[in-house]
Amino acid sequence: MLTIDKYLRPSTLEEAYEAAQKKNSVVLGGMLWLRLANKRVSTAIDLSALGLEYVTEDEDFWHIGAYTTLRTLETHEALNNMTGNLFRDALKAIVGVQFRNLATAGGSVFGRFGFSDVVTALLALDASVVLYKTGALSLEDFCRMGKVNDILTEIRIPKTPVHTAYFAQRNTATDFPVLNVCAAEKKETITIVVGARPLGGTVYRFSAAETAENMAERIAGDAVFTGNTRASAEYRRHLCRVLVKRAVDEIMAEREGI
Ligand SMILES: Cc1cc2nc3c(=O)[nH]c(=O)nc-3n(C[C@H](O)[C@H](O)[C@H](O)COP(=O)(O)OP(=O)(O)OC[C@H]3O[C@@H](n4cnc5c(N)ncnc54)[C@H](O)[C@@H]3O)c2cc1C
Known part of the structure; x- marks a missing residue:
């Protein structure tokens, strides 16, 4: 059971950050x-009082506030249109709709x-994160960092x-994934992320001229897989x-309009 001594609902990020520096404090997502x-x-x-629940866009980026729910991303039409329905496809199997209405993007990434479907999908999109004190950094770098107090x-x-x-791949619907794979093609580069190995997503980049078989062989030969109660290495x-x-076959077919 989680036992909370004091509940704080800050009205500024600075107040939230200061409180987060204290021993045994915890930031809440969903x-x-x-x-x-x-x-x-x-x-x-x-x-919840910091105005971090939003999806906005400017010329260069989509901006997703940390308090935005997974369900909002899953059903966001413009975001899905730009990403080949990636959010719809990657998030739909996470437990259930009520759950995704509560789980936050920030908690899922932080x-x-x-096993994260959310991180695997975002890595394939070259996403970055903004931390209040640390500033902006690529999600790939953030995933390599140890404990962060921000x-x-x-x-x-x-x-x-x-x-x-x-x-x-799941052993049963809505269970944690045994493996997840996301491929994204942008400007002749194919980015492939393999997660839930059960280690977190590793990013591979290939020229779009390579064959799907080659990419599959190279990643399967290189990535580290381990076994757990759900599946063997x-x-x-x-x-x-x-x-x-x-x-890769699917994105090639999509590109050719097949
Ligand atoms: C039973 C179960 C099954 C799940 N299955 C899947 C699955 O199949 N696929 C999948 O991708 N995910 C799965 N998840 C993970 C889920 O999707 C969420 O990622 C997870 O619940 C965290 O989201 P949350 O908003 O509840 O965060 P919380 O539980 O509130 O927080 C998670 C962590 O992030 C920290 N945190 C939260 N927000 C911030 C912030 N803004 N800044 C700094 N730190 C922050 C918290 O302190 C905590 O350490 C599952 C979770 C559960 C409980």
């Missing part, structure tokens, strides 16, 4: 992951969960149309080969 923890926290920091305020996605394909490697090829 609290869906956090609530599973068995610990006592001194201060729980609720970000957690950097190895507030994630925003996720940015370059506003370049992409062809995408997303596949996640060997099964994950096999899935990787199949799903990468399938994803």
Whole structure:
């Protein structure tokens, strides 16, 4: 059970950041992951009064506020139009609609969960994150960082149309994925992210001139897979080969208008 001594709903990011520096404090997203923890926290920091629930665009980027729900992204028409329905496809199997109406983009990214469909999809889009004190950095770099004591305020996605394909293998519907693969093609480069190995997403980039078989072989040969209660390392490697090829074939077909 999560036991909270003090609840704080700051009205400025500075106040939230200051509170987050205190020992045993915790920043709240939708609290869906956090609530599973068995610990006592001194201060729980609720970000709901900070105006971080938005999806906006300018000339170069989509800006997604940290408090935006996964359901908003999944059903966002313009964002899906630009990304080949990536948000719809990647998020639809995460537990259920009520759950996705509560889970936040910020909590999903900040957690950097190895199984994350959200992070795998965003990595393939070359997304970056904005942390209140640290500033902006690529999601790829953020995923490589250790523990960070900051507030994630925003996720940015370059506003370049992409062809995408997303596949996640689950043992049963709505379970955590055994493997997830996202391929995105932008300006003759194909970015492929393989996550839930069960380690977090690794990013590979290829020229669009390479064959799907080559990409699949190279990633399956290079990526580190491990086993857990859901699947063995060997099964994950096999899935990787199949799903990468399938994803690249799909974006190639989309590009050719087949
Ligand atoms: C049963 C279950 C099944 C799930 N299945 C999947 C799945 O199949 N695929 C998938 O991709 N995801 C899955 N998830 C993860 C889920 O989608 C969310 O990513 C997760 O619940 C975190 O989102 P949240 O908003 O609830 O964050 P919280 O649980 O509130 O927070 C998560 C972490 O992020 C920190 N945090 C939150 N917001 C911020 C912020 N703005 N700045 C700094 N730190 C912050 C918190 O302190 C905490 O450490 C699952 C989660 C659960 C509980």
